[in-house]
Structure formats: structure tokens, C-alpha cells
Amino acid sequence: MNTNRINSWLPSANIAGCEFPLANLPYAVFSCGNEKHYIGVGIGDSIVNLCALEEAGLFDELDLCLRDAVKQQALNQLMGLGHSHWTALRLRLVELLSKNTYQNQVEPCLIPQVDVSFHLPCQIGDYTDFYTSVHHATRVGSLFRPDNPLLPNYKWIPIGYHGRSSSIRISGEAFKRPVGQLKAPDAECPELGLCKRLDYELELGIFIGKGSQLGTPVSMVDAEQHVFGVSMFNDWSARDIQAWEYQPLGPFLSKNFFSSLSPWIVPMEALAPYRCDWTRDSADPQPLDYLDSKVNRDKGAIDIKLEVWIETAKMRADNQPAERLSKSNFKESYWTIAQMVTHHTVNGCDLKPGDLLGSGTQSGPNHEESGSLLELTAGGKAPITLSNGEQRSFVEDGDRIILKGYCGDDQLKIGLGQVDNLVLSGSKPE
């Protein structure tokens, strides 16, 4: 169904450039002043409460499992139902939000987005972070190995590693600069101190819907049947803690002090019009058979525009607006979502509804399209100058970092929302 040009009876959903037109319908979990959480779907400037729709009898024709799932306080149960159920729910929502005959019944279930609090959309069992931008991997690698920036496995394997679920939070939460063991290159011993090289990472968050069984790989053909949708994700990183701790087993405390998601999960169906071909340079290794498929080559990539913005304490004090630091696009990713899912399960690893895959920092081919300050400032050696004259090597206390993502253009936009965090000063443990 092409919903791109269908209008809603809710005027705010039809305004050019609105992030939440009828063609989007992203999921979120929210509350309104009390403890109860609800599943909602974004439309225009509002969110529609799915539990309220069900209680109003508007889902009576849907399967019982779906009617039960929308009443939960987290998305895991709906995620686990699988693709055909997600489609059935989406079709019904389009009907309810487009046909004037439903307006009177649906309106009481709408709440202005500004009046709700957002929560994590699901219990995230496991979080895996990938490293799918070859431009990011090359620029970061060149800081450490100028002659040989990319490791030999990069073009063969969608590199990934396990992350920490417990410290993932929703957009809007502030956090304290972390403490950790730091060792300056010329110091004899490490010491405990406040992170001096705090950085953001511009990532897409990919949510697993239907799970898979331990011992049963998911093929490329089936991979996207297991994907519920995408969010924006900031994989906050302490570069100095990472440099000292990460050999030989990878990042640990440099990554698990705080990570953050946008409140919205945009369904894969809403992204369908923005799919594009995924190509592999003929000079590069072609993917091994298990990571290759015609569908993936034809439509594996997705044109999702990504941006990083900063608002410093001085900008706030001076009433200046936030400033864009960089932009890039997920279509540049060296590996696709299907390849991440298939690679993750080729050894039999199981996936569960609500698991999160980070795409890894999405940087474009040009330096100014870098998705981290580590790249933009060449490891801190070339600070950037903001329009108000302030300089940044890494993120400073009082900085707000805002990641944004969307498909489309100023006429029809599919927004992924934003992930927005303020960095507070930290304190060293006694």
C-alpha cells in the first residue's frame, strides 16, 4: 500500500515537512503523569494511544494476539508477533487516521506529543554494536595506522561486538561525564580521572522484531522479516578510557556509562519508498554467499539522512540556536541491515524481540560528513571552530548533542525523531 499521498483528518499530519505524516506512524512508549506506560504511534503533533483505541473497540477486527500486544507497557510482545501482524495493525491505523468517519472515535485517544513523557520502547535484552561505515573505520584507523587504516577483515565481515543494555536511556536524559582509568602516552602509570575525550557517535538503532532460535541461522532472504524498525542512537564514547582499556578484548567502560535512543521506532514499511541499491566497488571483495542476495543488491540500502547538532552552554546563555556539526547518510553504509542480521546469526546465535543493533557511527566519504568528533577534529589535534567562535576538540560539560534522522524531503518527510542529551560535569569517586 502506498500511503505516501494519503492525508489524515488530523491537519498537523498533513503539513509539508511534518516528521510524522500518515506515511510514517512510528511507535513509542509513553506515559501521561502517572506510572502506567502505553504504546503509542506518532501522527502529526500528537501520539495516538493504542491501548485506548483497543478499549474503544476500534481493533475488534484484528487478531486477539495483536489486540493483547497493543495493551502492553512495552513493545516486546508486538515485536515478537512478526511481520504479517505488524502490517495488519499498520493498515488499520492508516484507516482510522485517514477516514473522517473514525475521527470522533479516535480523537479522544490522541494526546499532544508535548504533553507526554517518553520511555524506552521495549526491554532491550541484548545490544550489539556494529561498525558498518567504511568511511568511519578508515578515518579512525588512519589516526592510529596512517599507512594501513583498514584491518584485513573489514571488507569481509560486518564487524560487531556486544554492548551493554542496562545503561541505554531515552532521549532527553542528561548524564555526568564519566570517570575511568586514563593513561597519557608519556605517563608511567595510569590514574583515575574524569574523561577528557568525551565523544558522540551518530548511529542508527535497529530493533529486532521476531526472534530466532539458538542454533538456527537467519538467511539473507529472511533477515528483514526479523527487523521491527529503526531509531536514532547515540553511542556515547569515552575515547581516552577506550584507548587504555580496549586491548585485547574490545571497548568496555568507555561505552557503557550511557547510550541513548530517540523515542520513536520507525517501521520498516515506512522506509520502503527510500530503499536503494547496495553496491560493492568492483575492486573490493564481493560478499561471501551467505551475505549476498539479489534483493539486498537491489534494495538493501536505505536513504536515511543523518545529522549531528550541538548547543553549547554559551549558545544557550546567548539565546543562539543549536548549530549543525555534520551530516551523513545511512545509504553509504558498507553493510546493510540484512547483512548485520544474517551475520549475527550465522553461528547459531539467537535473537530476541527487542534486541538492539547499533549500526556503528555513520560517516560519509568526506571529512565534514564525520559522525564523531574523533574524526572531525582528527583525534583532537585539529579543533573545530563554531560560528560563535567557541572551539571543540571533544564534547564539553554543558554541551547538548542532538542527533536527527529522516527520509524524504521538505514536502514529505519520514522523521526518526531526535536523540538529545546534555552533558553534566562529573566528579571523581573519593
Added chain:
Amino acid sequence: MNTNRINSWLPSANIAGCEFPLANLPYAVFSCGNEKHYIGVGIGDSIVNLCALEEAGLFDELDLCLRDAVKQQALNQLMGLGHSHWTALRLRLVELLSKNTYQNQVEPCLIPQVDVSFHLPCQIGDYTDFYTSVHHATRVGSLFRPDNPLLPNYKWIPIGYHGRSSSIRISGEAFKRPVGQLKAPDAECPELGLCKRLDYELELGIFIGKGSQLGTPVSMVDAEQHVFGVSMFNDWSARDIQAWEYQPLGPFLSKNFFSSLSPWIVPMEALAPYRCDWTRDSADPQPLDYLDSKVNRDKGAIDIKLEVWIETAKMRADNQPAERLSKSNFKESYWTIAQMVTHHTVNGCDLKPGDLLGSGTQSGPNHEESGSLLELTAGGKAPITLSNGEQRSFVEDGDRIILKGYCGDDQLKIGLGQVDNLVLSGSKPE
């Protein structure tokens, strides 16, 4: 309370060398032929059903939160209550299982261990694997860097990395040899194939009880207040998958195809008599202040004896018993449990009830005390010969690997139970 010499009215608990005397009382989650799971405590050859004790009115004097927690189907709620509640429950269980006056009431709540099925004891939110054996790190490092086996950070940081929770299973489950990208050193390209270098890792599993808040480090003084107990843990590893994938972000598919726990969680109180001093060689760096405490130096280590056994398909066919491959002791660990917890949270990372910390492979100072085949066979170059003449470089299809752990001696033993898995042949995806 010293329960070491108190006898139970259950004769099997008092037999010399029994793994589950009254001084142990390890927790497990079990079922008896239907879907309902129960929390139980091991005693002698039996398990006592805590929900049944509560329903019989035998916990009426305990706090309501505790009485509710023991009726759950997983341990997370009990874990989250904290130390004083765990102690109160333990004291009551000792009373019920030692005083003859309770025998008639408690006996209907006892089930022979051989008649139950065990399940994961809790929902494991996050699993972190440490690398605390300096002997393991040195021997593994020497395979790759003979002149400089230990990396510079090792003696300063309790090295850890995030693992996968979803693929952790309970002892007794068989699993298929995993598939993955492999690249022989002399091959031009990698290929998808069955793992040829499958290995076990002899680890302790450490369960977090009471959680901690994001942004709030846990000090060394408080660290063990957050620890519920310990299990045996096999961190199954595909060495050839790991060698090709792990740069630069650490192990991924080489570790997440299957991991396995013993069914029992031994409470920290049961281990108290086996605490011993933790020393740091004067030639080594002393721990940074945040990782140091007098209690840790006096009693931070624990004398837990660890063993690896193998039963090959041929042994089974020939009716030969399993054979011990190695033994080691957790007291040799370079870092203690308190140091793992404190380091994990120093950056503000939060812990949740039921989180699992793997100790990392526990190898002793001597080669024959190696906790992995990678070490025992020098990376496969020096196969070991079993008593029936079979050789092993790595684990083969049909091998059963059994890890065992216990404190004490043949008179009074505190068993951690065993983790026992059979390796099945794998198949390459089409």
C-alpha cells in the same frame, strides 16, 4: 552463624563429601514435568521448593517482600532485595532443615534432584566477561607475542568486555558446532565453514544481586553487598572464528553461539569459611586506590577448586569413565570479585539483579592447570593424549565437557555443581 557442623534431619545432607550439606544451600530454578518453574534450594540429594514452604506457612515470620520473592519463577526479585533479606531467608532455611520439629512439615516440599528439570536461575539482563587469570592471559598472550605476552594494561585494569545473554543456557543442553568466517593464515580469502578450533573456558559465573544506579559507582567496601552468589560457567569459544573477527572491537560470534551455567548459585555466605588473603606481588603495580581495600587484601580471594573433565564418544562406547583434563583454583585470580564489581561501575555503569559476570578462564600458574585447550595444547600444536590413547587439539564432535567446582574437602564440601555439555556435529548453512 557457623553452620558448618550443624547436621540436617535429612541423612543425605550429612554424608561426608556431599556437595549440598546444610552449610551450602545453593539456589536453583526447577520444574517437575509441567511448565511452572519454582525456586529451590539444594540439600543432600534433594531440592526444597521454597514456594511450597511459603504456602505451608513456614515463612510466615519473614518479611512480606521475601515471602513474595520466593514464589516467583526466577530469582531476580529475591536477588534485588539485598543482603539482609538473603541472610534472613538463609537463617530460616537452616532452622527448617536442621530442627527435627520441622521435618514432617518440610518433607512434603522436598523433591529428589534426579526428578527435576533445571532452568536458568534468573533473567540475565547483561553478561560481562572478565579476564582475571594472569596465568591464562600470559599463556594465551605468549602464543601470539612470545616476547611480550601480557599487554601493558593487564596489571592495572580488571579487563572485561560485554558478552551475549540470549545464548546462555543451563547445564545438560547439547549444542551444534558453530559455523563462521574462517581464514587460514596462508589463505587469500576467508570462507564460511565449521569451526575447527572449538574450546571450553573454565570460568566462575558471578551473579549480581542488588543492582546499582546509573551514574553511581559502587565502592570496594560495598561491592560484595551487590553479589548474590557464584556458579560454574563454560564460556565456549570458537578460536578460529575469534582469530579472524576480533580486531579491533573484540570477540563476537566466536563467543555468542552457546554459553553454559551450572544449575546452582552458591550464596556468598556459604563461601565465607573459604575466603583467603589476596596478595599482589611487590614487583607488580599495586592496585589504584579505587580498587584497593583492607578487607579485599585480607579476605578478597576465595579458595574454590575448579576442574575440567572430558568424556569422548569412544569413552562412552567403551563404558570408560570421564577423565580429568586439568584443575585450578579461583584463589589464583589476579583480580577479586569486589574489584570486578567496583571497576565495572567506576564510570557510572549500572548493575541489575541477575546480571552475570564471568570470571574469565581460571588457569593456575602451571601449564597443566590450564583452563582451556588453547593453553593445554599450545594453540593446537601440542595435542594432549588421553588415557585411552585418543588425542585432542580442540574439542571434537561427541565430546562431553564437564566443569566442576567446590570448596572444602572430602569431609565437608560446598559444591558449585557442574556444567556439562555435549558437542554435536554442525552443518554449514546452504
